[in-house]
Amino acid sequence: xxKHNFSAGPCVLPQEVLKKAADAVLDFDNGLSLIEISHRSxxxxxxxxxxxxxxxxxxxxxxxxxxxxxxxxGASTQFLMVALNLLEKRAGYLNTGTWANKAIKEAxxxxxVYEVASSKNANYNYIPKGYEIPSExxxxxxxxxxxxxxxxxxxxxxxPIPMVCDMSSDIFSRQLDFSKFDLIYAGAQKNMGPAxxxxxxxxxxxxxxxxxxIPSMMDYKIHLNKSSMFNTPxxxxxxxxxxxxxxxxxxxxxPAIEELNEKKSTLMYSEIDINPLFKGYAAKEDRxxxxxxxxxxxxxxxxxxxxxxxxxxxxxxxxxxxxGGYRASMYNALHLDSVKTLVEVMSELERKA
Amino acid sequence: xxKHNFSAGPCVLPQEVLKKAADAVLDFDNGLSLIEISHRSxxxxxxxxxxxxxxxxxxxxxxxxxxxxxxxxGASTQFLMVALNLLEKRAGYLNTGTWANKAIKEAxxxxxVYEVASSKNANYNYIPKGYEIPSExxxxxxxxxxxxxxxxxxxxxxxPIPMVCDMSSDIFSRQLDFSKFDLIYAGAQKNMGPAxxxxxxxxxxxxxxxxxxIPSMMDYKIHLNKSSMFNTPxxxxxxxxxxxxxxxxxxxxxPAIEELNEKKSTLMYSEIDINPLFKGYAAKEDRxxxxxxxxxxxxxxxxxxxxxxxxxxxxxxxxxxxxGGYRASMYNALHLDSVKTLVEVMSELERKA
Numbered sequence: 001x002x003k004h005n006f007s008a009g010p011c012v013l014p015q016e017v018l019k020k021a022a023d024a025v026l027d028f029d030n031g032l033s034l035i036e037i038s039h040r041s042x043x044x045x046x047x048x049x050x051x052x053x054x055x056x057x058x059x060x061x062x063x064x065x066x067x068x069x070x071x072x073x074g075a076s077t078q079f080l081m082v083a084l085n086l087l088e089k090r091a092g093y094l095n096t097g098t099w100a101n102k103a104i105k106e107a108x109x110x111x112x113v114y115e116v117a118s119s120k121n122a123n124y125n126y127i128p129k130g131y132e133i134p135s136e137x138x139x140x141x142x143x144x145x146x147x148x149x150x151x152x153x154x155x156x157x158x159x160p161i162p163m164v165c166d167m168s169s170d171i172f173s174r175q176l177d178f179s180k181f182d183l184i185y186a187g188a189q190k191n192m193g194p195a196x197x198x199x200x201x202x203x204x205x206x207x208x209x210x211x212x213x214i215p216s217m218m219d220y221k222i223h224l225n226k227s228s229m230f231n232t233p234x235x236x237x238x239x240x241x242x243x244x245x246x247x248x249x250x251x252x253x254x255p256a257i258e259e260l261n262e263k264k265s266t267l268m269y270s271e272i273d274i275n276p277l278f279k280g281y282a283a284k285e286d287r288x289x290x291x292x293x294x295x296x297x298x299x300x301x302x303x304x305x306x307x308x309x310x311x312x313x314x315x316x317x318x319x320x321x322x323x324g325g326y327r328a329s330m331y332n333a334l335h336l337d338s339v340k341t342l343v344e345v346m347s348e349l350e351r352k353a
Numbered sequence: 354x355x356k357h358n359f360s361a362g363p364c365v366l367p368q369e370v371l372k373k374a375a376d377a378v379l380d381f382d383n384g385l386s387l388i389e390i391s392h393r394s395x396x397x398x399x400x401x402x403x404x405x406x407x408x409x410x411x412x413x414x415x416x417x418x419x420x421x422x423x424x425x426x427g428a429s430t431q432f433l434m435v436a437l438n439l440l441e442k443r444a445g446y447l448n449t450g451t452w453a454n455k456a457i458k459e460a461x462x463x464x465x466v467y468e469v470a471s472s473k474n475a476n477y478n479y480i481p482k483g484y485e486i487p488s489e490x491x492x493x494x495x496x497x498x499x500x501x502x503x504x505x506x507x508x509x510x511x512x513p514i515p516m517v518c519d520m521s522s523d524i525f526s527r528q529l530d531f532s533k534f535d536l537i538y539a540g541a542q543k544n545m546g547p548a549x550x551x552x553x554x555x556x557x558x559x560x561x562x563x564x565x566x567i568p569s570m571m572d573y574k575i576h577l578n579k580s581s582m583f584n585t586p587x588x589x590x591x592x593x594x595x596x597x598x599x600x601x602x603x604x605x606x607x608p609a610i611e612e613l614n615e616k617k618s619t620l621m622y623s624e625i626d627i628n629p630l631f632k633g634y635a636a637k638e639d640r641x642x643x644x645x646x647x648x649x650x651x652x653x654x655x656x657x658x659x660x661x662x663x664x665x666x667x668x669x670x671x672x673x674x675x676x677g678g679y680r681a682s683m684y685n686a687l688h689l690d691s692v693k694t695l696v697e698v699m700s701e702l703e704r705k706a
Contacts, residue, residue, distance in 0.1 A: 003384045007391050010588060018386050020649050022378040025371055031356045035547035038360050038669060072425040072549065072569060080568045102569075109566055179693070189585055194388035196425065196549045196587030215433045215463055216455075217426060231429040232542055234549030235363060240388070263680040316391060317699050 007316030008147050008291065008329045010167065010189040012195045014038060017193075017243040018335075034239055039232050044239075048074060048228055051242035058245060058253055059178040069200040069220070069228045070238045075099065078185040078198060079106035082164055083322060084218050086139050088210045092116040092347075094131070094142040097124035097149045098322060099166060103141060110212075117139065123322070125150040126283035133294035135160040139182070139206075145170035147190075148320040148325065150282040150293030162206045170290050171199070172203075172248060173332055174258045182206045190290070191332045193241030197236045204275070248332065257332050264330045264339045265289040271343040275350050277301060281323055295325030301353060309345050316344075357691035360669030361500050361644065361682045363542040367523050370546075370596040370686075373628065377592060386516070387592055390584050397592075401581055404595035408554060411598060411606055419532075422553040422573070422581045423591045428452065430519045431457035431538040431551060435517055437571050439492050439536070440510035441563045445469040447484070447495040449500045450477035451675060452519060456494060463565075469493065476675070477502040479636035487515040492559075500543075501673040502638040503635040503646030503680065515559045524552070525601060526685055527611045537557045543643070544685045545593030549587045601685065605644075610685050617683045618642040619690045624696040625657060628703050630654060634676055648678030653704060662698050670695075 005012040028034035029043045037044060048070065053248040055061075055068040073076070079102055084089070090111060094105045095118035107113045114137070117128035124146065132250045133140045141164040145152045147169045156163070162182035178184065189195040200220065207221050216222050218231070223230050248257060269287060272280045272294045281293035296302055309317055319325040328342060358365040377589035378461065382396045389399060408414075408421040424430070432455055436444070436493040443464060446457045448471035460466045467490070486493045498505045500522045509516070515535035524539040531537065535556045544549040553573065557564050560574050569583070576583050601610060618655035622640060624648045625633045634646035649655055650663060662670055672678040681695060 001384075005385060005389055007389065010389055010392060013386065013389050018388070020377055021388075022375040025375040025378060031354075032358060032668065033366065034362055035371070036358055036360065036366050036375075039363060039548065072427070072587070073430070074425070074584045077570045079428070101372060101435065106568055106570075109568055187585065194587075194589050195392065195585040198588055215459055215462055217430045217433055217459075231427045232363065232540065234425070234547075234550045234590065236547050237549055300610055317634065344647065 001313045004312070004314045005316055005334070006314060006328045006330070006342070008339070009197050009331070010331055011316070011331045012245060012333045013193070014247045014333045017240060017247055020243050021236070021240045035236055038060065039229065040233055044235060045229075046240055048233065051238055051245060052228060054242065054249060055199060056246035058172060058248060059201065061178055061201065064179055065203050065205060066201055066256050067204055069202070069223050070233055071194065071198045071200055071223060071228070072188045072234055073187060074195070074198055075166055076102065076201065079103040081220065082141065082183065082185070083107035083110045084208060084212070084214050086162065086164070086210065086221050087111050088138050090114060090137050092133055092137045092140045094128065094140070096127055096143050096151060096153075097146040099168070100112060103143070103166060107141075124151065125155050125281055127286040131157070131159060132160065133159055137161050139164050141166050142166070145288050146292050147291050147329070148322050150288045150291045151286040152288035152290065154286065161352070164176070172254060172257065173261050173290060175254050176227045188237055188241050191244075193244050194237050197237035197241055199241075205325050215283060223251065248278055254255070256340070260336065261289045261332065262332065264334065264336055265292065267336070267339050267343055268290050268292045268328055268330065270348050275346050277350055277353060278346065281325065289331060292328045292330065293319060293323055293325065295319075301349065304352070305349050308349060309342065312341050312345050314342055314345070354666045357665070357667045357694050358669055358687070359667060359681045359683070359691070359695070361673070361680060363505050363548050364682055364684045365686045366546070366597060367600045367686045370593060370600055373596050374593045377659050378589070388589055392582065392588055393623050395590060398582075400592050400595055401586065404591055404598060405581060407595065407602060408552060408599035409591065411525060411601060412556065413552065414531055417532055418556050418558060419554055420557055420695050421648050422576050423586055423594065424551045424553055424554070424576060425549065426583070426585055427540045427548070428519055428538060429455065429553055431519070431553065432456040434573065435494065435536065436460035436463045436558060437540070437565070437567050438573050439515065439517070439563065440464050443467060443490050445486050445490045445493045447481065447493070448473060449480055449504060451495050452499065452521070455497045456496070456519060460494075478503065478634055480504050480506050480639040483496070484510070486510060486512055486514065490514050492517050494595060497521070498641050500682070503641045503644045504639040505641035505643065507559055507639065516677070517525040523641070524620050525607060525610065525612050526643060528607050530589070541594050542589055544597075546597050547590050550590035550594055552594075614642045614683065614685065617687065617689055618645065620685065620689070620692050620696055621645045621681055624699050630706060631699065631704055634678065643684060645681045645683065646670075646672060646676050646678065654702065655703070658702050663703060664697065665694050665698050667695055667698070
């Protein structure tokens with residue numbers, strides 16, 4: 001039976017990417033596996049450079065002073081690296097949930113951090129708007145999409161200082177003017193590839209302005225000077241990310257995937273809104289196209305509903321404990337068919353109930 | 354033609370491991386790929402716990418107060434983490450080459466560091482001996498095997514303070530009393546698996562003794578408290594490491610692989626010593642069983658020799674620029690046949706020359 005993988009991350013990846021990645025584990029270069037060749041060999045250096053170039057091409061950032069890095073340690077390490085590399089006096093953070101809180105916590109180690117706005121009062125079910133960003137701060141930090149609460153920033157503020165964005169869960173999913181941002185980071189394991197690689201896209205001119213000594217592995221400039229190969233990179237995760245970026249480019253890039261993502265999320269939220277058994281969690285204007293969070297109006301139906309979606313081949317639909325209920329993650333590689341299947345199960349529950 | 358992969362790392366891995374890893378990329382759990390399931394799902398939590406347990410079992414450290422972690426960032430990140438977690442006043446480092454120097458450099462960010470001994474005077478072609486380790490220091494740090502120079506510590510000092518060892522390039526290759534060490538770390542990409550995972554084995558009681566605030570991702574205690582899942586782990590690299598550890602266990606564990614490694618290195622060094630065209634780089638008593646470094650006595654033969662070994666299917670034999678010449682890396686998964694092939698080529702060169 002076909003699986004419909006709604007996992008929140010790691011999550012569904014394109015089948016053709018999985019096939020090519022598996023082939024490379026067996027034979028990548030003249031009978032040698034991808035994971036047993038030197039990372040300094042030409043075949044792998046080409047992979048790294050191709051992946052870095054595809055990132056800038058897909059984001060429309062070629063020739064605009066940006067460079068891409070593939071690092072390790074996930075977004076959790078970026079919470080620290082951003083502060084180490086950019087925080088001199090004070091930074092402003094937008095608090096939109098769990099991940100923003102973690103970013104704030106790590107930055108606070110180095111200095112006072114100012115929350116420009118927060119939606120904590122409503123358990124993060126909306127995105128704050130109309131806040132001011134003080135122009136004397138070092139940078140402004142926001143989280144573009146909040147997987148746990150199912151909210152997404154639709155507009156980004158006018159920002160008089162460098163804008164840093166954690167795009168872990170919606171990068172490459174929608175068209176934005178990415179040149180508005182000075183530093184974008186993202187764990188690979190949603191729209192880009194397997195866990196184990198972290199993408200950083202940075203406008204070089206914002207670096208080198210803090211007075212602290214930055215440890216080598218935490219220093220963006222060192223990684224840039226070594227073309228993202230200061231130390232041995234996570235070879236498999238970088239290669240598989242490159243394959244996913246190639247898949248996206250061949251599909252028509254971000255405009256094409258955005259259209260598909262809009263179709264999936266429109267279908268999903270329509271069902272949530274018209275089906276009286278379900279209730280959406282996030283404020284309508286801030287609903288994420290990546291993660292739809294919803295609850296059952298009547299918890300007595302939980303067992304029946306859970307059995308039904310599992311029997312339909314659906315996987316990974318349970319909500320995060322901070323919200324409860326359900327979460328349908330609809331990342332780039334999820335087929336529209338999978339959303340149709342879920343929506344049919346929800347309609348069927350309504351007919352039965 | 355069969356490939357003989359002498360790469361210094363990433364390097365040769367067992368064929369059966371590569372096959373199982375490739376299979377898991379296609380289908381690991383009920384039709385879902387290893388890299389698209391949640392890391393919090395039971396199948397992956399089992400992988401992580403199995404890998405952590407196998408490490409302690411193979412090293413003979415079960416029930417002795419140690420825990421194993423699979424982190425990201427390579428040994429290069431450990432240079433920093435060791436100092437952040439253990440360095441309060443002063444630490445002693447043994448300087449045996451490039452990697453030791455990098456470890457010293459990162460530790461110096463936090464405090465003064467004392468080199469207990471160094472072999473820099475002879476371009477690191479031997480391991481210093483007979484040095485004192487001051488008992489008032491926080492810890493002693495050494496590098497068990499030096500890939501670039503081809504030296505290996507055969508004895509470890511009596512150490513009155515916690516002993517920290519970078520075993521990136523010879524862990525799981527030979528029998529040692531691993532309980533002499535308080536913290537062992539190793540990038541996976543030699544004897545354990547693909548690049549992208551870093552093993553840390555730590556005696557828990559040495560932690561929590563420094564006064565600084567440690568950032569979350571840099572804090573061993575946080576990773577221990579979260580069972581090596583504080584954030585999304587590098588799923589593929591951890592799984593493939595687990596497969597390699599299972600392969601080693603089925604082979605008979607470290608005693609069995611040590612016997613094979615001895616055979617390979619004895620054969621290799623015998624040829625280097627009896628063949629007048631070649632000269633070993635490292636001091637004989639400190640020769641590494643993992644990386645044999647050697648040069649041609651007459652550089653005019655370089656082109657002929659290079660052509661001959663490449664024609665024999667040999668890969669990755671060029672030496673590091675710090676030493677020049679050649680480096681035959683003979684990690685656990687390299688077959689004795691591969692060393693035989695190289696030795697035959699060296700003998701053939703002698704006959705021809």
